[in-house]
Amino acid sequence: MKKIAVIVAGGSGIRMGVKTPKQFLLLQGNPLLWYSADAFLSAYDDLEIILVLPEEHLEAGEALKRLFKDSHRIQITRGGETRFHSVQNGLNMIKENSIVFVHDGVRCLVSKELIRSCYEQALVKGSAIPAVAATDSIRIIEGEKNFVADRNRVRIIQTPQTFKSEILLPAFQQVYDASFTDEATVVEASGKPIFLIEGEYSNIKITRPIDLLMAEKILEERSGL
Helix, strand or coil, X not given: CEEEEEEECCCCCCCCCCCCCHXXXXXXXXXXXXXXXXXXXHHCCXXXXXXXXCHHHHHHHHHHHXXXXXXXXXXXXXXXXXXXXXXXXXXXXXXXXXXXXXXXXXXXXXXXHHHHHHHHHHHHHCEEEEEEECCCCEEEEECCEEEEECXXXXXXXXXXXXXXXXXXXXXXXXXXXXXXXXXXXXXXXXXXXXXXXXXXXXXXXXXXXXXXXXXXXXXXXXXXX
């Protein structure tokens, strides 16, 4: 089945303390977004990417695209006001039945193995949402009180959130709601069940400077340095 990755890269550098949008920060000489795109292009020879960027960074996206010999497999479109609207803009470019991955552009350490596992499960179950078990103690706040939660029942959600297009595309025809925090919540609101799959603790989201240092270390370990 056709494979399409919608990579959403609408972040800023505010929490990183820099002016450069975090998806274009360099990691071992390449932009973070390069690693995300490369993982998907390497996972499947027939996979296509729809890269969703803020309008002011479309030119940077075109420059990034030129770094790939398979640049013809990458399309670029503008983002929207929220993540929901950015994903929606990307999905509007999909015209045929496919398995669709929606991925955070700054989860630059996603592995080919996770991408392939998500694809295989989505083929069978309709969706695959990567998740890892919580390792810290979790407390729930209610007003001025708080109470401990059973962390064995808590899962931390990652991307690529992967779906059959026949499930995902109609879900994004709904009117936007502030409760839509990711693609899984949108699909659930449309009445469809979602299915988790084991994620990877190394599949971190680069948000703060410490995350960049962790990513550097993980890449060093992967390359055997």
